[in-house]
Amino acid sequence: MAERTPTKPLLRDRDFLRFWGGETVSLAGAQVAELGLMLVAVITLSAGPFEIGLFNVARYSPVVVSLLVGVWFDRHRRRQALVISNLGRAALVALVPLAAVTDILSMGLLYAIGFLLGLLTVVFDVGSLSYVPSLVERDRLAEANGRIQTSYSVAGIAGPGLAGALIGLLTAPFALLVTSASYVVSAVSMAFIRRPEPDPPPPEPGVSVRASIAEGLRAVFGDRVLRNLATQSATFNLFENVVTTLFAVYAVRHLGLGVGQLGFVIGAGAVGALTGAVVCTRLTGKLGLGRALRLATLLACVSPVALVAPGDASPAALGVLAGGLAVHGFALAVFNVNALTLRQCVTPTRLLGRMNASYRLLLFGTIPLGALLGGALAAAFGLRTGLIIGVAGLAVPMAWLFFSPVYRLVSIPEPPGESSADESEPGSPPAPGRKDRETDYVV
Structure with missing residues (x-):
């Protein structure tokens, strides 16, 4: 047998560092855009609630x-x-200050920019999730995902403060130039990656786009591991968005938190997420994959109880709120890193794009549903009762602990054979061997 080439340490892999650095810079810029575009609509264009909704x-x-x-x-x-x-996003964001200078900025233009920016963000997000497995070796995939999750957490901690400072200094339209520059830096960084990307297999003759989409959906829902991950995560996201929709309003109106206090509490969640992303690989190595996911699920589902426990804005209440969100953020980071790595490893390379797209549609589709449900609950029962219902709903994903094969996994399963997958006929069920790897389960 040929000797295996030692895996290069991830932090010495220049190509990964270029990708990770570009991703980190663009995430920071996106935080500025998140607040900047909203303030352009509210302050510069005097948009009302209906226009903000549109x-x-x-x-x-x-x-x-x-x-x-x-x-x-x-x-x-x-x-x-x-x-x-990334270059497209840079150009779109730069249109806002340009339109402000030339006095042609309007809500209609902002709607168009928002739509096209969202479209390119979908392209970037699905592409980056599918690209990482071809950039790093399989045994470094969890570490790579952990470092990318760390960047998300750091952006969540530092981004709002950076955005506020830049908007205060430059005004909202011109602060967006920083976002535009960040996307350019990210594009250049990724353009200098030298590791060859393998050519994707050509599509089979006569296979329509509709059949390709159906094959991607079957890759998710035809596999026990992916199906259980997807349905559990979608259920969690539904109630998570009920809670996030109501909590800020509840904290200000019912508990009497000030803006600074609310920022402290929410920031604690970002700090917890950063901690979880940093320790995830080590924690999973000690507990095993299934046990680490079980712990993360329990903590993520139970910790929001802390949000409805306090009755005022006392220092003790702030500590309970911040502690609950810190634990929640920690658990979500551990779960997300492991779940993403698992998804990437059990999916054939030729299906990574469609698998990630199917996941994104399912998980992101629950965001507006959860927000609408949260608003309906608050309107019908009041803020506190609506929040309690949302927190109680977050217990539902714990049901998967009792039947999902995900929680019996000791480690990441070996990927299915690409050859067998590629030889299957369109419309056939997923190749066996992804479903019944009992040796990978905790027994």
Whole structure:
């Protein structure tokens, strides 16, 4: 047998560092855009609640094209699309200050920019999730995902403060130039990646886009591991968005928290997420994959009880709220890193784009549903009761602990044979061997 080439340490892998650095810079810029675009609408254009609602619809509606984007990525190289989508986002964001200077800025233009920006973000997100497995070795995939999750957490901690400072210094439209520059830096960084990306297998003759989409959906729902991950995560996200929709309003109106106190509490969640992302690989190595996911699920589902326990804004109450969100953020980071790595490893390379697109559509589709449900509950029963119902609903995903094969996994299963997967006929069920790896389960 040939000797195995030692795996290069991830932090000495220049190509991964270029990708990770570009991703981190763009995430920081996106935080500035998140607040900046909203303030452009509210302050510069004096938009009302209805117009803000339309703007958010424009930003998030492109998620419906995720499945088509997934098909495209399974037929083309991914890195080039990441570079182009970042350059496109840079140009779109730069249009806002340009329109402000030329006095042509309007809500109609902002709707169009929001829609196109959302579309390119779908392209970038699906592409990056599908690209990482071809950039790093399989035994470094969990570490790579952990470091990317760390970047998300750091952006969540530092981003709002950075955005506020820049907007205060430059005004909202011109602060967006920082976001535009961050996307350019990210594109350049990824353009200098030298590791060759393998050519995707050509599509089989006569296979339509519709059949390709259906194959991607079967890759998720035809596999026990992926199906259970998807349905549990979608259920969790539904009630998570009920809670996040109501908590800020509840904290201010019912508990009497000030803006600074609310920022402290929410920031604790981001700090917990950062901690979880940093220790995830070590924790999973000690507990095993299934036990680490079980612990993360329990903590993520139970910790929001702390949000409805306090009755005022006393220091003790702030400690309970911050502690609950810190534990919640920690658990979500541990779960997300492991779940993403598991998804990437059990999916054939040729289906990564469609698998990630199917996941994104399912998980992101629950965001507006959860928000609508939260608003309906608050209108019908009041803020506190609506929040309690949302927190109680977060216990539902714990039911998966009793039957999901995910929680019996000792480690990441070996990936299915690409050859057998590629030889299967369109419309056939997923190749066996992904379903019944009992040796990978805790027994």
